[in-house]
Amino acid sequence: xxxxxxxxxxxxxxxxxxxxxxxxxxxxxxxxxxxxxxxxxxxxxxxxxxxxxxxxxxxxxxxxxxxxxxxxxxxxxxxxxxxxxxxxxxxxxxxxxxxxxxxxxxxxxxxxxxxxxxxxxxxxxxxxxxxxxxxxxxxxxxxxxxxxxxxxxxxxxxxxxxxxxxxxxxxxxx
Amino acid sequence: xxxxxxxxxxxxxxxxxxxxxxxxxxxxxxxxxxxxxxxxxxxxxxxxxxxxxxxxxxxxxxxxxxxxxxxxxxxxxxxxxxxxxxxxxxxxxxxxxxxxxxxxxxxxxxxxxxxxxxxxxxxxxxxxxxxxxxxxxxxxxxxxxxxxxxxxxxxxxxxxxxxxxxxxxxxxxxxxxxxxxxxxxxxxxxxxxxxxxxxxxxxxxxxxxxxxxxxxxxxxxxxxxxxxxxxxxxxxxxxxxxxxxxxxxxxxxxxxxxxxxxxxxxxxxxxxxxxxxxxxxxxxxxxxxxxxxxxxxxxxxxxxxxxxxx
Numbered sequence: 001x002x003x004x005x006x007x008x009x010x011x012x013x014x015x016x017x018x019x020x021x022x023x024x025x026x027x028x029x030x031x032x033x034x035x036x037x038x039x040x041x042x043x044x045x046x047x048x049x050x051x052x053x054x055x056x057x058x059x060x061x062x063x064x065x066x067x068x069x070x071x072x073x074x075x076x077x078x079x080x081x082x083x084x085x086x087x088x089x090x091x092x093x094x095x096x097x098x099x100x101x102x103x104x105x106x107x108x109x110x111x112x113x114x115x116x117x118x119x120x121x122x123x124x125x126x127x128x129x130x131x132x133x134x135x136x137x138x139x140x141x142x143x144x145x146x147x148x149x150x151x152x153x154x155x156x157x158x159x160x161x162x163x164x165x166x167x168x169x170x171x172x173x174x
Numbered sequence: 175x176x177x178x179x180x181x182x183x184x185x186x187x188x189x190x191x192x193x194x195x196x197x198x199x200x201x202x203x204x205x206x207x208x209x210x211x212x213x214x215x216x217x218x219x220x221x222x223x224x225x226x227x228x229x230x231x232x233x234x235x236x237x238x239x240x241x242x243x244x245x246x247x248x249x250x251x252x253x254x255x256x257x258x259x260x261x262x263x264x265x266x267x268x269x270x271x272x273x274x275x276x277x278x279x280x281x282x283x284x285x286x287x288x289x290x291x292x293x294x295x296x297x298x299x300x301x302x303x304x305x306x307x308x309x310x311x312x313x314x315x316x317x318x319x320x321x322x323x324x325x326x327x328x329x330x331x332x333x334x335x336x337x338x339x340x341x342x343x344x345x346x347x348x349x350x351x352x353x354x355x356x357x358x359x360x361x362x363x364x365x366x367x368x369x370x371x372x373x374x375x376x377x378x379x380x381x382x383x384x385x386x387x388x389x390x391x392x393x394x395x396x397x398x399x400x401x402x403x404x405x406x407x408x409x410x411x412x413x414x415x416x417x418x419x420x421x422x423x424x425x426x427x428x429x430x431x432x433x434x435x436x437x438x439x440x441x442x443x444x445x446x447x448x449x450x451x452x453x454x455x456x457x458x459x460x461x462x463x464x465x466x467x468x469x470x471x472x473x474x475x476x477x478x479x480x481x482x483x484x
Contacts, residue, residue, distance in 0.1 A: 021234075030236045032308030039311075056185065060197040064205065072225040073233065075310040075317045075346070075353045078218060079208030086205065090198040129213050 010162040013054050017161055022046055030073050038139035040147040043155050052096040053087040063089040077129050084121040088114055104152035111151050115144035226348040271345055302453045316359035323350045333454045339419035339442035341451055357385045358444050366420050367408035371398050374408050386445045388421045390437035395428050413456050
């Protein structure tokens with residue numbers, strides 16, 4: 001496997017941890033805090049993270065299913081988040097090989113357009129579905145920015161179980 | 175390096191399943207199908223109900239800490255606040271009891287007059303108390319989720335009121351939960367009666383200001399509406415019982431070049447911050463059948479134009 005110089009070799013990901021983290025993110029999204037347009041979408045960040053790091057385990061179909069759950073919980077048009085999350089994971093999978101060559105804070109810059117596009121898709125879908133005047137709170141701009149800012153944090157936390165204790169010796173420089 | 179520290183299954187070269195693009199196409203086609211059938215036809219309500227039932231344990235789990243914090247907040251409320259609240263409740267009770275004493279006589283008089291005019295009697299509709307679980311997080315939809323559903327006999331289209339006035343209407347019923355569309359939602363309209371003048375009109379939810387407000391549309395510039403007028407339900411819709419307070423007129427803008435006045439109203443009920451509501455049965459059951467729509471179309475649809483069917 002070709003890896004950037006100095007990058008740690010990771011342990012295999014535990015499927016239980018992957019799905020556990022996704023369900024935890026879903027629960028966090030479902031916390032009844034009231035409508036806050038600037039609130040980052042925890043589930044979107046987690047979905048992008050796993051589709052970048054484990055594209056063979058978590059992909060578009062999983063994103064679709066989680067999107068449906070969010071739609072039902074938020075009493076939104078059924079399929080709206082499902083479509084947005086499917087597109088989000090698709091673009092995450094297309095850029096995952098390039099993305100992993102960068103440090104997390106550089107990855108955040110490249111991920112930002114994806115998050116912005118996801119929010120845009122949802123607004124557009126509401127508009128097409130015949131919402132009279134969709135409430136465009138200007139604070140909604142902060143949601144993708146916060147999601148991109150949280151990307152390095154999520155990278156550190158979600159990769160933590162896969163990091164091994166470093167014990168390099170003469171034969172094992174890694 | 176010990177075994178088990180690397181992925182021991184190499185990625186398959188040939189059997190990789192469908193490509194990401196084809197998966198995206200299938201998923202987005204399915205999503206669009208769902209959206210179209212959700213907004214145009216009522217085909218997938220069962221799907222939604224099944225997903226909601228599957229999601230219920232998770233929602234219950236998430237609500238527990240929130241309810242615990244709320245209960246803790248109520249428990250540690252200071253004695254002064256509690257006493258103030260009790261005094262306010264006493265004052266309100268006193269004010270209401272004066273009016274309540276007149277009610278018996280008025281009811282008798284009303285019954286006699288109605289018999290005289292051969293009008294149908296009015297019975298207060300049966301009601302179910304419910305707790306608000308959460309407000310929908312989606313900033314586009316002004317909806318509440320309450321903890322009573324099909325199992326408790328809630329029907330779609332039922333009016334929802336709180337202690338002060340109308341809050342909204344049940345638009346979707348799940349086995350254990352229901353969705354309430356607030357009267358301030360832009361897709362919601364409610365027929366109202368101006369208690370000062372007796373004129374009927376329709377109040378539309380208004381999301382333009384982003385706040386909780388209603389709007390009286392299509393009233394002529396010289397219509398007799400003043401600030402502070404109380405609007406109650408008119409009962410012509412066969413959904414809301416007549417006489418329940420809805421809103422108070424807050425601002426009337428009359429412009430010379432516009433055919434209609436801009437009338438903004440503030441809901442009487444605590445639409446944004448309500449925790450307990452009363453779900454009434456739709457009042458339509460004891461009303462005479464409507465005339466055929468070809469004869470004369472009613473000016474306004476009483477129910478939300480999307481979703482709920484009274």
